[in-house]
Amino acid sequence: MRTEREQAIWDIIQQYGPTDPTLLESAQTLPLALPSFGQAEIAEAMDALLSGWLTMGQRVFEFEKRWAQYIGVKESIAVNSGSSALLVMLSAMIECGYLKRGQEVIVPAVGWSTSLFSVAQAGLTPVLVDVDPDTLSLSGSFEEPVLAIHMLGNPAQVETPWLLEDACGAHGAEIAGRKTGSIGHCGAFSFFFSHHITTGEGGAITTDDAQLADACRSIRAHGWVRERNDRQQWENNHPQIDPRFLFASMGYNLRMTEISGAIGMHQVDRIEGFVQQRRQNHQSWCEMVNALNLPLRVYPEAPNTRHAGFAFPMMLDESAPITRAQLCAELEKRNIQTRPISGANLAIQPAFEKVPNKKIRGDLPVATAVQERGFFVGQSHAFTDAHGELLCASLKEIFAS
């Protein structure tokens, strides 16, 4: 039974709110991203607003519970972005003594800017290495800790004593039936608008390690002990300090708002259907593009993995009669949005100069190719084969001209 207020909210949402986000978009354009939220999210967010409680509260904690359950881990700590999740997670790894300040951490040369920066910001030494030509994610065996980015939803298969996952764009991806974010010691997710599910801006850390989770809870919120599960122990050990302002870590303020938590709670209910649709699109678009026999490479799902289809990457052959810039411009003219494959080769970005103590291991031929000839178009749970056909018809026309 709804209260009068709840009913009033529902009446407005039903009149003005978005229809079901799984409804198909028309296949006239290929945008980078589409909204993923529906009426349940708006109702919960409005309820949060009307309750007067806007900062991290019960809805954020409920979202954390649901996200941990979906990923298959014991602990999830919500923050205000994927970049924050990475920074908090890596800082907590040092605080718990698992990593030492200054220690080398392997980072893929093809990745997002803040994946690399967060390693340095946490006080570690990033070592850029090249990625696997078949997945554009890292692969292989390393002696050092690794921050493995599951690139655009394609799982990185890495062996290392300390696997730290950047699953920011890989919600629901799997290796051997285990979800990314639950494979390594800990994982980071982003819930930015364009991701599989969204909280507007937002992120989360996932782990089975209770000590690491408590360190993350302090680091995300001023360093205080308030949300830690071992809070009582801290209070007992420091009876002279008012427990309301008892600080255990040199933290930041990177909390998720209650409105984001409200949206996230209901997004988790939708994610599995979204990932299944994206995966199906990914596989079938790969087949469609391959059937065109163009000098253009796609990246099908690797054996033993589930591809989460965050975006649809492609790479021109060296022999292609058109440049990357020309092809992207032609696609954009046809209402197909394009982007570089994340930061492409991070080693040549001007910001890389400013990263202290960074290293590069070996040549980076795949990262260089991604830089020169790679790009992606959007993928979405609201797309189908019809959108793949639009992409293919455009590619055919461009290469024929």
Ligand SMILES: Cc1ncc(COP(=O)(O)O)c(C=O)c1O
């Ligand atoms: C691999 C990866 N890591 C980190 C991030 C950063 O996430 P956010 O934009 O939420 O800070 C992104 C963003 O898309 C990403 O793709």
